[in-house]
Amino acid sequence: MRQTPDFDEVINRFGTHSVKWDGMEPIFGVPAADGISMWVADMDFRPPQAVQQALESMLAHGIYGYFGDDAAYHAAIRWWMQNRHGWAVEKDWVFTTHGLVNGTAIAVDAFSAPGDSVVLMTPVYHAFARVIRAAGREVVECPLALVGNRYELDFATWDAQMTGREKMLILSSPHNPGGRVWSVEELRGVAEFCTRHDLVLVSDEIHHDLLMPGQHHTVMALAAPEIAPRLVTLSATTKTFNIAGAHIGNVIIADPGLRARFAARMAALGISPNSFGMAMATAAYSPEGSAWLDALRLYLDGNRQLFDAGVNAIPGLRSMPLEATYLAWVDFSGTGMEVDEFTRRVEKLARIAANHGPSFGRGGESFLRFNLATPRKLVSEAVARLQAAFADLQ
Ligand SMILES: Cc1ncc(COP(=O)(O)O)c(C=O)c1O
Secondary structure (H helix, E strand, C coil): CCCCCCCCCCCCCCCCCCCCCCCHHHHHCCCCCCCEEECCCCCCCCCCHHHHHHHHHHHHHCCCCCCCCCHHHHHHHHHHHHHHHCCCCCHHHEEEECCHHHHHHHHHHHHCCCCCEEEEEECCCHHHHHHHHHCCCEEEEEECEEECCEEECCHHHHHHHCCCCEEEEEEECCCCCCCCCCCHHHHHHHHHHHHHCCCEEEEECCCCCCECCCCCCCCHHHHCHHHHHHEEEEECCHHHHCCHHHCCEEEECCCHHHHHHHHHHHHHHCCCCCHHHHHHHHHHCCHHHHHHHHHHHHHHHHHHHHHHHHHHCCCCCEECCCCECCEEEEECHHHCCCHHHHHHHHHHHCCEEEEEHHHHCCCCCCEEEEECCCCHHHHHHHHHHHHHHCHHHC
């Protein structure tokens, strides 16, 4: 029986090794007693029932041996990409990694060498820079243009920044943390930029199901089909269905040459899939998962509207309009406060843990990122606390 998801249920996540909640006090100093955790990007909701059932049948069987037959998993991916994104993906194109940070790291390893540079459009998801630098490559930060209250691409400035040492560009599409759904024209611009500078294009589309109502995302492979010889697409069930702990992601490569290079690194590292992740992902990419996702998107939109209305009413604070993701990117520069002061107010007065903007690279300095994928009651409480913490600005 299909059940209507109850996103309003407040589920206590303390004591479950949750980095988001159990990590809140040790990492941010926000008290566990009454803090609100709005940082790392996982949701405080249960996944679709089908995912739960897939795990329950594994538990009932009770044998946890090696995973051998990935046919159902691949059929589910093909079905999802065709149905939700209009993209026909071949089985041979898909590599299963231990999540997409892992997939990104392997791509960096496969398509660049130590000393090479990798281009990021900042501010952007912080783990990109972390894995690039940890692999002994350099990060080239190409700042996004803030036009009004929205990020835009600035190719003229970026063309001038290129030195010839760049080998790869990692795009976040839709964009974390700015929430942009890039238009086909913008995506084509990115593809042309990569061709102009001879870069492998890694299009990280982990957020591509989490669209606000009315928004349409185009996968890079369809926006710019001619980029296929240099395109690597990343996608996953984990962000969409809140199963990030399963650490499973897909690296999708149509080009045989790029695929061979990626396959060689996978083999060298001895990577093979985790059976729990495979079972959960297979169950999630289903008609039931699809219906659950549509309900989730409406709920997230309600949270976004509540949060933006409350936060934008505080003089000096500005929340970027979200076209996708559940991550609100709030600019505090209008307060005239130093980073330490607005962060102190959020953490000590409002008792909210939010991601610090500077960790997302150039352009993130005056921002905090708030995760809105939590029961509405908590979003409402967070807004009230922020209004109180900045009441002197009213
Ligand atoms: C753009 C982007 N890529 C990758 C990830 C993480 O992927 P994984 O959990 O599969 O390593 C995140 C998580 O927030 C993300 O925002």
